[in-house]
Amino acid sequence: MWRNDRSSFGWIAIILHWTIALLIGGLVILGYVMTRPDIDPELQFELYQWHKSFGMLALALTVVRIAWWWLEVPPAHPATLSRYEARAATATHALLRMLTLAVPLAGWAIASTSTLAIPTFFFDLVVIPHLPFEKSEAAEAFWTMAHSWLAYGLAGIVLLHAAAALVHHFLYRDEVLRRMLGILPRRPASNTDTSASGSEKWDIGQR
Ligand code: HEM
Numbered sequence: 001m002w003r004n005d006r007s008s009f010g011w012i013a014i015i016l017h018w019t020i021a022l023l024i025g026g027l028v029i030l031g032y033v034m035t036r037p038d039i040d041p042e043l044q045f046e047l048y049q050w051h052k053s054f055g056m057l058a059l060a061l062t063v064v065r066i067a068w069w070w071l072e073v074p075p076a077h078p079a080t081l082s083r084y085e086a087r088a089a090t091a092t093h094a095l096l097r098m099l100t101l102a103v104p105l106a107g108w109a110i111a112s113t114s115t116l117a118i119p120t121f122f123f124d125l126v127v128i129p130h131l132p133f134e135k136s137e138a139a140e141a142f143w144t145m146a147h148s149w150l151a152y153g154l155a156g157i158v159l160l161h162a163a164a165a166l167v168h169h170f171l172y173r174d175e176v177l178r179r180m181l182g183i184l185p186r187r188p189a190s191n192t193d194t195s196a197s198g199s200e201k202w203d204i205g206q207r
């Protein structure tokens, strides 16, 4: 139930997927709104602090998710996917994993290199130490640009990824979306294919 099996995602992978998706969607909108030039400076300061706290939460959950992905064998791609589609899905998921790590790290680098040296609080609970980078306007400008490009790039790939999931659900009518929503009946253990070729396919399915 909590762990993945051969054909479906377990609740740990599902909860991490949708929590991180929600956080990233909110952070892109918040990041866009808080950097508008005409925003009230006091409100802008508040929004920056919320953005940094939720951004660090997204980073922490992403680290857990990547660790879980390493520890757990992901389910094989559904048999309805062609070889090409399966490769495209594996490559897109790998890119999404890298970007969900790179975007908050680049954000952390902005806060660390800023000459304003404003501490990064995690929801007013603890101060997150800065990365050991030299503070300078040039370094801050570089990381600000990198963070922005990576964040909007991530948003673009997420839109493609979500569109692919919806095409599978509504046009191909396969189980791709349902198994990430946890509404797919899980196979009883006795039906699990334990043949060598079956488990090999499962092992390489998503990696
Ligand atoms: C997955 C997590 C994150 C996402 C999706 C995200 C997204 C964004 C976006 C879309 C912007 C606006 C870019 C622009 O229009 O110029 C932004 C700005 C910013 N983000 Fe993030 N962010 C994330 C995590 C973080 C973290 C962890 C920090 C710091 C601890 C951070 C610090 C900042 C700062 C300081 C800015 C303002 C940069 C400026 O002054 O232009 N972000 N972020």
Ligand code: HEM
Pocket: 013, 017, 020, 021, 022, 024, 025, 069, 077, 089, 093, 094, 096, 097, 100, 158, 161, 162, 163, 165, 166, 176, 177, 178, 179, 180
């Ligand atoms: C920031 C947003 C998102 C990110 C970073 C993301 C990332 C990922 C990653 C890395 C996987 C591979 C499995 C895993 O490691 O958990 C995955 C699977 C999946 N995602 Fe997303 N996702 C996002 C949003 C969405 C949205 C909005 C939808 C649907 C509308 C969606 C639908 C799916 C589905 C159906 C799968 C399972 C694919 C399969 O069975 O192979 N994702 N996602």
